[in-house]
Amino acid sequence: MHQNELPALRAPYKLDAGEGIRYAFGNHLATLIARPEQLGQRACGSVLTGAKGAKFPLHRHLSTHEALFVLDGVISLVLAGHSYLLTPGDYVNIPAGTPHGYEFADHRGKLLSWAFGGNASQAYSRLGKLYAGTVYVAAEERIDWSLLDQAVDTEVIADGDKSNHEWSPKLTFAPHGIHPFVLAASEGERMIAGDQLYTILGNQTHSGGVFIALLTEGPIGQAIPRHRHERVTELFHCLNGEMEMFAGDGFVSLTPGDFLHIPPATAHSFQLKKHDTRFLGFITPGEFEPFFHYLCEPFDGYRYPLVPFPFRFDRVIQHLGELDLTVLERPGQPAGEVAHSR
């Protein structure tokens, strides 16, 4: 039971939705769910919410690569000079140096932020104070943005307040390489293994190999084989439905908003327990990406199909030597798998 605190270094842990270290600044609330003290690397996960109109002004990080995923609400974003109207499921890649800022456009805005390589997430403790509540404060307290500087890897940029709300289109396919982009909900590189759809939102090239971000969705199904990585950390966010995970030495159940940290050398597995369960995983370093290409077949659709595809664990086994993967159980075929005609 963690209340406004987080566990020790490299311990596997689950946080219930809303739990974490909470900082209130003005009518924003930042909830830190994992920091370098837990992750053993310069990285930080946060959930950002705010009142309608709460605004984080245009800024940039020199060392921090940030990725955003919209969990709820409508949010306007400025990224590298373009304006976007973000809605749930959109994904934003923000390489170090990219000017960005956002404003909550309704009362329910909720952003998941993962920051890698720098300490920009320390900005929240600079700006605000520890807060016992779990939703933002409605009060209109002024925020002193001048508290931010290079010591927290955050440079606030004069905005020019161009107020140009011509929305740029969100991408349906992310460009290769370290570029800022906004990927529309459900878009990305889509693949199927068995009855589960995997969608890569951020691939290795987008962060220079630091991490990948991918969605997994599927029907009620069987547990995947328990396995372990020696270097790879996995960061799971349940978005829809319910999943049961084996983590270290026991099972935990995740429902929407829950977070699970799987550090290296931790046995783990997942099983989808409800129809149309969906989760988002950040995996660091990104070198584990080929695993998904071995396991899956490319797929054009956007939702998991009624009839399962092949589950190419055979290909994973062929490439075990090049993957940071120790399989701890004999993998079975998913129940009810049938030959799939393409």
Next chain:
Amino acid sequence: MHQNELPALRAPYKLDAGEGIRYAFGNHLATLIARPEQLGQRACGSVLTGAKGAKFPLHRHLSTHEALFVLDGVISLVLAGHSYLLTPGDYVNIPAGTPHGYEFADHRGKLLSWAFGGNASQAYSRLGKLYAGTVYVAAEERIDWSLLDQAVDTEVIADGDKSNHEWSPKLTFAPHGIHPFVLAASEGERMIAGDQLYTILGNQTHSGGVFIALLTEGPIGQAIPRHRHERVTELFHCLNGEMEMFAGDGFVSLTPGDFLHIPPATAHSFQLKKHDTRFLGFITPGEFEPFFHYLCEPFDGYRYPLVPFPFRFDRVIQHLGELDLTVLERPGQPAGEVAHSR
């Protein structure tokens, strides 16, 4: 365990997210979660999803009053000649006779529909067939909309395809009386009881007394006193977090997407079990609305406050004679309640 079937008349029941009687038509999927056979009245609850671009053409119902709540995704709606871009949390009131139609604007659109007074929800079985899957079919199968007629209280209207996508503003306050309207997420009549925020989306006047729709949100808290209604049916949808409900003769846990039917004469209670838990209730008939005005204090904010307000069960007790309410437990003050300065 109900799979593509629903329970007997006026039985309390829970459906896991995604469960219900599922009809596929083209690239739409309608999941019926409660019908007259369960509810004992002309009413039906459905969850509607579809592929990006899936469109339900402009139509109207002569007897059916419909209410929509956006559960996920982005959806364009035409209502009484105006176009709206719906995002999660928006609420739509559609009195009988009002032309309306919608199109899923991304891959994640999900609408909750409650239909009262007519049998328009039978349109789904006319249009489609029972389907084992739990997500829509991507295939581009043509839908024969001419199958709809007065026997399923649905008249398809020539569209004129004006394609005028100038979005009308969503309301922040719903007008009195039986009018079509679109209420923006989190807007509505807001009230506090103890540490919980209640938001009335649809009041009695909006449906001529047939039903009310209201959101409840709050922190981890105590169970409300068990109680029972003799005529009132309550239809609960968990949206965020987790809640435990007492229903009839035992406890059930609801997480996002789960549905619970509480028919008349059923003892029930709820307890919020996670931070920032939120649920939507449809309550029919709407005559129970005054209960919330007795229990609550008016509130201008949009999220539950850190410091609880009074819990005016004393006022409820004073008006018990006029409410369809039998309290089965002694109500206590919420834990940690303190005097609140207004």
